[in-house]
Amino acid sequence: MRSVYHAAGEFSVLAVAPSVLAVALWVLAAVLSVAACALPGGGVTPAATSSPVDVSSMAAMPTTWAVPARPSRPSISSRPAVPARAFRASVVRVVDGDTFVAFREGGARLRVRLIGIDAPESVRLGSPVQCFGPESATVLRGLLPRGSPITAAYQGHPHQDRFGRELWDVWQGDGGFLAGRLVQTGAARARAFRPQHRFAAWLERLEASARRARRGLHGACGLWRQ
Helix, strand or coil: CHHHHHHHHHHHHHHHHHHHHHHHHHHHHHHHHHHHHCCCCCCCCCCCCCCCCCHHHHHHCCCCCCCCCCCCCCCCCCCCCCCCCCEEEEEEEEEECCEEEEEECCCCEEEEEECCEECCCCCCCCCCCCCCHHHHHHHHHHHCCCCCEEEEECCCCCCECCCCCEEEEEECCCCCEHHHHHHHCCCCEECCECCECCCHHHHHHHHHHHHHHCCCHHHHCCCCCC
8 A cells, every 4th residue: 555655756746846846836937028118118029020121211300290281371460561663652632432632742644543452433434333333432442532642553554554553552651452451341341453463362361351250341232243
């Protein structure tokens, strides 16, 4: 019986030994994994590659990515600057919502048509008075009282329209761009007559704002068109 017992004990030890070894190996692997996580960089060391990594190129890479800028557009709050070739004049009288008479400094009495806008008709011979025509003329008279000084400039040739009126961009004494103020209040619409269209995009944005707010003719006349 003693020999049988010892034989059985030796057999049981030999049977258990592989299981104990497997558990020990698993524990060792777990310890090594925890130790690897504690390395600088917080993770497993990356495997070596066949080609060396260019560290300098990695340092030059941007850390943030900028969103591509949208094309710039003129701000409504901005206004065209007075050009160097501008000249001075004084107002004689207002004819209608986009036309007036002025004395150019050192020159003659001229009939002037504002560039880039179109106001409803109120006095043209052979044409009916259009919706908001008298009101538009009243707005311009308020902006250009008799004798008020203005600064004006041509955009280029031709200097006159087919009716013989001088084509001017006009700035008031406070620097305000006259055509912009008329469009912004709804007293006139933006309308480009080529080749005089330097500020057309800016005036169109002002008109869109006035239309949304239904200011002036946009509220009184609906879809008025020349």
